[in-house]
Amino acid sequence: MKVLYGFEYRRGVSVIHRIDPRSKMIYVILFTALTVYFVNPLLLLLVLSSSLPIVAISRIGSRWSQSIKGSLFFIAFIFIFNFIGIVWATGSVYDAVISGISMSIRFIALISIFSVFFLTTSPEDLTQSMVQVRIPYDYALTFNMAMRFVPTLSREAQIIMDAQKSRGLEMEKGNLIRRIKNYIPVLIPLIISSFRRAELVADAMESRAFGASKKRTSLYVLALGKRDALFILITVLSFLLLLSLRLVLGIQ
Amino acid sequence: MVNYDEYVNVANMAEAVRGFSRARNLALSAVFAAMTAAGGLISIPFFPVPLTLQTFFVYLSVLTLRRSAALSQIIYLVMGLVGLPVFARGMSGYAVLVGPTGGFLFGFLVGTFCSGFLLDRMKGRRYAGVLSLLLCAVIVFGLGWVWLAYWLNWDFVMALWLGVLPFLPGDAVKAVLALAVGKRIRLS
Numbered sequence: 001m002k003v004l005y006g007f008e009y010r011r012g013v014s015v016i017h018r019i020d021p022r023s024k025m026i027y028v029i030l031f032t033a034l035t036v037y038f039v040n041p042l043l044l045l046l047v048l049s050s051s052l053p054i055v056a057i058s059r060i061g062s063r064w065s066q067s068i069k070g071s072l073f074f075i076a077f078i079f080i081f082n083f084i085g086i087v088w089a090t091g092s093v094y095d096a097v098i099s100g101i102s103m104s105i106r107f108i109a110l111i112s113i114f115s116v117f118f119l120t121t122s123p124e125d126l127t128q129s130m131v132q133v134r135i136p137y138d139y140a141l142t143f144n145m146a147m148r149f150v151p152t153l154s155r156e157a158q159i160i161m162d163a164q165k166s167r168g169l170e171m172e173k174g175n176l177i178r179r180i181k182n183y184i185p186v187l188i189p190l191i192i193s194s195f196r197r198a199e200l201v202a203d204a205m206e207s208r209a210f211g212a213s214k215k216r217t218s219l220y221v222l223a224l225g226k227r228d229a230l231f232i233l234i235t236v237l238s239f240l241l242l243l244s245l246r247l248v249l250g251i252q
Numbered sequence: 253m254v255n256y257d258e259y260v261n262v263a264n265m266a267e268a269v270r271g272f273s274r275a276r277n278l279a280l281s282a283v284f285a286a287m288t289a290a291g292g293l294i295s296i297p298f299f300p301v302p303l304t305l306q307t308f309f310v311y312l313s314v315l316t317l318r319r320s321a322a323l324s325q326i327i328y329l330v331m332g333l334v335g336l337p338v339f340a341r342g343m344s345g346y347a348v349l350v351g352p353t354g355g356f357l358f359g360f361l362v363g364t365f366c367s368g369f370l371l372d373r374m375k376g377r378r379y380a381g382v383l384s385l386l387l388c389a390v391i392v393f394g395l396g397w398v399w400l401a402y403w404l405n406w407d408f409v410m411a412l413w414l415g416v417l418p419f420l421p422g423d424a425v426k427a428v429l430a431l432a433v434g435k436r437i438r439l440s
Contacts, residue, residue, distance in 0.1 A: 071337070
């Protein structure tokens with residue numbers, strides 16, 4: 001699951017890393033909205049390329065390209081399903097190909113925008129910024145924990161599967177009941193290790209007095225600075241520029 | 253004299269003493285959200301539809317988390333919404349949530365909420381687990397069916413054949429599996 005690497009934060013020191021998550025969220029919201037609005041593949045390509053300067057500045061190229069490469073695998077699915085759907089509905093192969101290309105670029109653009117956000121935002125900052133936009137702390141925390149668990153768990157599932165296969169477990173054999181039974185030696189270790197992980201995290205939280213005080217205060221409070229103003233300005237200007245391509249020039 | 257009560261959340265400590273604390277609940281919800289996501293990525297090739305372990309984890313979350321199971325599903329949906337490829341076949345984003353199969357995803361949320369509530373109410377009674385899983389499955393498939401029918405221009409029969417019937421045998425097995433595993437899990 002290489003695409004998940006694009007969502008795992010590694011510490012970095014670039015300007016983008018130091019920008020407030022809330023300003024980066026503005027970028028994410030505006031540009032994902034554009035992916036909904038645009039239909040033309042070339043315009044969608046422009047939206048996709050909007051994340052390139054950010055990737056260059058924040059030097060996250062290798063991990064970002066890994067997540068893009070990983071998402072290429074899913075594009076085949078999207079293309080085929082879309083192709084069948086459109087040919088079924090309209091009977092036009094040309095339309096189907098064009099809309100398939102659009103759908104694929106839209107998917108990559110979405111992955112790219114979100115992975116840029118998650119690669120440059122530390123989980124602590126993300127939680128803090130979610131709390132500062134008044135999302136309850138419990139939900140913000142659980143969300144961030146889950147975000148961290150997903151790559152860990154899918155890696156662990158893969159490791160357990162490989163281990164059981166090396167012990168001679170044949171997973172793709174037999175009838176339905178047999179196949180489901182084949183998954184038990186994978187599921188049980190996965191569930192147990194996940195529960196153990198949850199218990200460890202809960203113990204760690206409690207040993208740091210989680211939930212002991214009614215009012216939770218923060219040592220660090222995020223504040224918007226000049227850097228954020230500049231980032232938001234560039235984001236909004238390029239958003240308006242792209243939007244005008246459709247609104248003014250009339251490209252679909 | 254310091255008013256101790258202002259600084260210490262007594263209700264929370266009592267909960268912790270009883271053994272099922274808020275921290276534990278949150279950590280387990282996070283793990284179940286992640287497991288539901290990972291379950292969508294593991295698929296067993298089978299005719300006519302590939303089986304995924306997604307609903308297995310949905311059922312298991314009802315049995316272990318009861319009323320907080322819905323929280324894990326909210327988190328799961330939000331993760332998919334922000335672009336993590338956690339929905340079935342590695343999909344993500346708003347398009348899936350409002351798309352033809354979106355009903356099943358919302359069904360996970362509504363289903364876990366209702367059946368978790370039911371399980372809490374029937375705690376300790378016989379067949380509580382079976383009944384709540386049945387309710388969960390009915391809600392998940394019911395919502396998914398109606399939603400899919402809407403996408404097929406209200407063709408309920410077609411939606412039944414495409415989205416409900418092929419999945420039922422697999423889901424029955426997964427529910428039994430979840431019951432067997434759930435019985436073994438005792439949260440300390």
